[in-house]
Amino acid sequence: MLRSSRLLHVCTSRLALYIMRNLIIALTCLMMVAGCVTHRITLTPEARAYEGTPDIEVEQQLEQVPHCGAQMLTVITMGVFPSWCERTFVISGKDSWTSPAEAHVTFVQGWVSLVLAPLPAWSFEGAGVENQIKQSILEED
Numbered sequence: 001m002l003r004s005s006r007l008l009h010v011c012t013s014r015l016a017l018y019i020m021r022n023l024i025i026a027l028t029c030l031m032m033v034a035g036c037v038t039h040r041i042t043l044t045p046e047a048r049a050y051e052g053t054p055d056i057e058v059e060q061q062l063e064q065v066p067h068c069g070a071q072m073l074t075v076i077t078m079g080v081f082p083s084w085c086e087r088t089f090v091i092s093g094k095d096s097w098t099s100p101a102e103a104h105v106t107f108v109q110g111w112v113s114l115v116l117a118p119l120p121a122w123s124f125e126g127a128g129v130e131n132q133i134k135q136s137i138l139e140e141d
Contacts, residue, residue: 026078036079038113038122039105039129041136046101047091050137055094058103058130060087074110082110089133103133 050056074083085107092100108116116122123132 036111036113037107037109038117038124039107040116040121040123041129041133042104042106043133043136044102044104046099047103047137049098050091050093050101053093056134056137057092057094058089058133059092060130061090061102071109079110082108082112084108087129089130091133091137103136105129105133 068083068085071083073081087105087107089103089105090100091103092098113124117124
């Protein structure tokens, strides 16, 4: 009897360790995928009117229903199935001599973002998209 209870204890301990190890690996992968987001900024032709303008204001346009594709599926599949979001930013100057322009930002989340990130039009920098839009207007030829 003592031997069987000891064997049961060893088996349950190994099973618990196996479950804990796999849970930690799965959570680590999930956190890595959740952090893998890349984006691309596309300026409209009207944004060229703001070249050389020192005071540019960039604000995210509020949308009733933001378009984001299958984010829950991305989390469930741990990034194998990507999700994408489209956001529109309004560009305006403090001087009202030009009409507002738009910049469209496409966000992609999942493993595909690791493939897209090295491409020239895509960026991993998530913070300060507004500043990146301003910079891309200033760098535009």
